Amino acid sequence: MRIIPADEFQIERSVEYGMPDQNETVRRIIGDVAANGDEALLRYTAEHDKMTLTAAELRVTEEELQEAYRSVDESVLQAIRLAAANIRAYHEKQKRNSWMDLQEDGTILGQIVRPLKRVGLYVPGGTAAYPSSVLMNAIPAQVAGVKEIVIVTPPATAGAAGINPYILVAAAEAGVTEIYRVGGAQAIAALAYGTETIRAVDKICGPGNIYVALAKRYVYGQVDIDSIAGPTDIVVLADKTADPQYIAADLLSQAEHDVLSSAILVTDSADLAEAVSQEIDRQLAELPRRKIAAEAIAKSAILLVKSLAEGVETVNRIAPEHLEVMVQDPISLLPLLENAGAIFLGSYSTEPVGDYFAGPNHVLPTNGTARFSSPLNVDDFLKKQSIIQYSKTALLRDAEHIMTLARCEGFEGHARAVEIRVKKEGEQKT
Amino acid sequence: MRIIPADEFQIERSVEYGMPDQNETVRRIIGDVAANGDEALLRYTAEHDKMTLTAAELRVTEEELQEAYRSVDESVLQAIRLAAANIRAYHEKQKRNSWMDLQEDGTILGQIVRPLKRVGLYVPGGTAAYPSSVLMNAIPAQVAGVKEIVIVTPPATAGAAGINPYILVAAAEAGVTEIYRVGGAQAIAALAYGTETIRAVDKICGPGNIYVALAKRYVYGQVDIDSIAGPTDIVVLADKTADPQYIAADLLSQAEHDVLSSAILVTDSADLAEAVSQEIDRQLAELPRRKIAAEAIAKSAILLVKSLAEGVETVNRIAPEHLEVMVQDPISLLPLLENAGAIFLGSYSTEPVGDYFAGPNHVLPTNGTARFSSPLNVDDFLKKQSIIQYSKTALLRDAEHIMTLARCEGFEGHARAVEIRVKKEGEQKT
Incomplete structure (x- = not known):
């Protein structure tokens, strides 16, 4: 892994706006679904997902859900349940109350806090399935008090329902109330405008491919959206006390996501830099997803800084999605680390702990947006109303x-x- | 004013996406400013605002600010200061703390809450100036702890600085730290990408014309934005105990904003409906902005409902920006009024009280977005970070x-x- 001075590191960022023809496709699909409802939805599903469905078959049934429960591995189900409990417990702490301010002249000013009524969650299809992502998106909505949580996901052949059973059980555990077999821009259109079968929602969350991202951008204003997610990234800020094996493993766990992932070490120790670089090579050779990880590592870097103060400055400039702090006294740096979505302190807080289990959300601001965005949280599913009763x-x-x-x-x-x-x-x- | 049954009322909503040529213009201007900085900014200012400026002249000086203070009416300045104090006091109550959860096994989970660092506020130019809007946008940012609050506003000939002096004094009172003479899509581009003179911000707020709105939509993701504002609207929910003169005056105060404004009365009293309709005609005849108001009123309506329960349902369907509740026991309806940005209770809480003075924000969700959006508030200028220290x-x-x-x-x-x-x-x- 290349080792360079931090000030030579250029951050490449690009907001995804899509190609003109992709935007045109999305605009056409959304207009079509808004105008023609289920008929258009089923037509695009037949065309893009090669699945011929009737409107009545769009929604996953209770029996299909039960079948999913029977088909999943028991140890995974148990882990999903424990993770869900931790996620719920953390997000419960984010809840807030309505308040009133009663003034001496008889005036009442206040703020009511209410849950959104109906929320849609996009779950990508394809070969891999991410039940953890279902938990992380749906549980904050449920904790906020959202009554109707709807999943849309493209149907595939895998699983009895055409949907991966781990997605289905995670959805059920997380309080999802409706699941529909539909994906792509047409699914986003259905959530935004409603069809005969899928009623419109107030907000759309969840990741997806470029068409899904462009569709979310397009319907923003008609409904709320969470954000447009970019590639995932990590920065590890470490001094000479850190364990190079741990750091290498953590950087690789990020790098294996995607060739666009970014995995950066910022350190004031040249010895640590060298040790991590060697350890990366060693661990990479044995990683199943080594092709993807190697490509991501090649574009990433180890950044040498002259001091931890320069390290902090570098972190704030990068504004990482995930930040691991492995220095002698990690908490002392916390006040200075302004830009980072989730901060993992100390040697035992490897990122997967947060990705899957500890409780804080793994939906985090990517692409440097930690400058102004937050982890997905309960507030994202609440709205406020001002109250004025003037005397x-x-x-x-x-x-x-x-x-x-x-x-x-x-x-x-x-x-x-x-x-x-x-x-x-x-x-x-x- | 027409009186119709509530269930015959169709809500027209349209999210503003602009015409293809407008989008193309915006894309071109943003690309140009992102690439060429000040040079492009000054070129568009010369072209669109007919003002030839140097880069050094973009920023409003301390002397120009002092001159603005000398030129404004003392009673307006006093009212601005009192309003600012009320707005500040209300928004102070929205602040929140970071928290930590210390677990028995030694794990620490937490959430840090921090202000954004730098925020940009667009202030429209033109003949009218809205100092209240400057207060309502800038004060929540200041209360949140944002250190740098930047205004961009197109220069005109009015006022010593080419900017209306009431805008300047409101900005100074609200804690704005920099003011630049630049407007349109080019100003949004400067805030999003930065130029030699105007550093990039983390978030852009404030209303503007169609080019400004499209530019905000375009740069969303590069920076955060507040929302895309639509035309303003009010619903008054009233029973026979309400005063028709008050209601008529309140509907007209909304209608005078803009021909696209919507001013709707929902009532279960046919007598009240008739009385308000007549009172509207009487008051409208004497209103300076009667041409605008008459056009807005013609598109608005009085909606007759069979019961207050149907009235509540109608309000929730419309999801108004402003809602006045003038019924015998207004607070008893509060739990049921799910969709409304700001709720004004009782006869003395006329909307202008909230527009200008009481303290709650007047930047509210328009175009039915009260289903999922909130009044502008301190949270809009805060971000969160998750903390995980696993033992x-x-x-x-x-x-x-x-x-x-x-x-x-x-x-x-x-x-x-x-x-x-x-x-x-x-x-x-x-």
Whole structure:
């Protein structure tokens, strides 16, 4: 693995906007589904997924769900249940209450916090299935109090339901209420606009291919979306006290995701840099997904810094999705680490602990968006409402100022809505 | 004003995606500014705003700010300061703390809450100026702890700085740290990508014309954005106890904004409906902006419902930006009113109280997005980070489950990052 000075490292970022023809395809599919509903949905499913379904077959049945439970490995099911409990416990702590502020003049100001009503979750199809991703997306919604959580996922031949059974059991464990066999931009269109079979949702979450990403971007505003996910990445910030074997294993666990993954070590120790580089080569040779991982590692780097302070600065510049801190006193750096989605402290907090099990969400800001975005959390499934109950005393007291501001902005009608009350209340007084 | 049964009312919504040529223009301008920086920025300013500026003249100076203070009306300045204090007090209550959860096995899980570092606020130019909008956008950012709050606004000839002095003083009162004379898609591009003079921000807020809206949609992902605002709207939910004069004045205050504004009364009282309709005609005749208001009123309606329960259902279907509740016992309806951005209770809570003064934000979800969006709030300027410090005990206890899940998903490298630690810790034990 190449070792370079940190200040020579250029971050490449590109927001995915798709090619014009991809955007045109997405626009056409969405318009078609919005106009023609189930008929269009089934037509695209036949065309893209090679599955001829009727509208009645779109929804996964209770029997299919039961069959999935019978077909999964017991140890996996147990792990899914334990992980779900941890994820639920962590996200419970994110909940918040409505509040009211009662003022002496009789005015009440407040903020109501409510769950969204109906949320859609896209689950990619293909050969690999990621039940952990189902848990991480659905449980925060369930904890928020969302009543209807809907999964859409492209049907394949694998599994009785045409959907991987681990996806189905994870969905059931996470409180998903409806599962539909439909994928691609057409599934996003159905969630945004609704069809005869799939009612429209308020928000769409979950990862997908470029067509899914472009479709989410397109329907944003009609419904809410979570974010447009980019390739996954990790930075390990380490000093000479860190174990090079652990670091190499952690970098590789990120690199095996995808050839676009980024796995970076930032260290002030040249010895550690060299040891990790060698250890990477050793471990990589034995990794099943070594072809993917090697390509990702080749584009990644070990960044040498002169001090941990420069290390912190480098981390903040990269704004990683995952950050592991393996230094002598990791918590002392915490206040300084401004840009990172999830921060793993110490030698035992390897990223997979967070990916699968500990409880915090593994849906994290990618592509440097940790500058302004957060891990998926309960707030993402809540909305707020402002409450204003102004008292007569308060209105009469503040009327002049409100009218002044309204008139300064040229809104005489606004001023008069106040004035008509002041006049009438004045009359009643005399 | 037309009176119709509520179930005959069709809601028209359209998400603004712009015309192909508008999108093409925006794409071109953004690419140009991203590539050519200040030079492109100044070129578009000369072309679109007819202002020839140098890079050094982009930023409003301290002297220009002082001049603005000298030129504004004292009563307006006082009202701005009182409004700012109320807005600040309300938003202070939205702040939240970082938290940590210390577990018995030595594991620490937590959530850090931090402000964004740098936020940009678009302020439209043109003849009218809306200092209240500057307060409502900038103060939540300031309360969140954002250190750098930047305004961009197209220069005009009005005012010493080419910018309306009320905008400038509101910006100064709200803690804005930099103000630049630049507008349109080019200003959004500068905020997203940065130029020699204007550094890139983490998030862009504020309303603008179609080019600004399309530019915000385009740069979303590169930076965060607030939302794409649609036309403003109000619903008044009233029973026979309500004052028709007040309701008419409130509907008109909304209608005067814009011909696309929507002002709807929902009532179970045919008498009230008739009285409001007549009162609208009477008040409209004397309103300075009656041409705009009349057009908005013509497209709006009074909706008759059979019961308040149907009224509540109608409100939830419309999902208004502003909702006034003028019924005998307004607070009893509060739990049922699921979809509304800001809820004004009782006869004295006319919308302008909230638009200008009470404290809650006037940037609210338009176009039915109250189904899933919130008023602008402090959370919009905060981000979260997850913290995981797993203990050795916890890792050894959970290792098997984590490896099971990783292997179920085909990620052997993830499993090995756990396994290598288990093996080594086992060795150390023996």
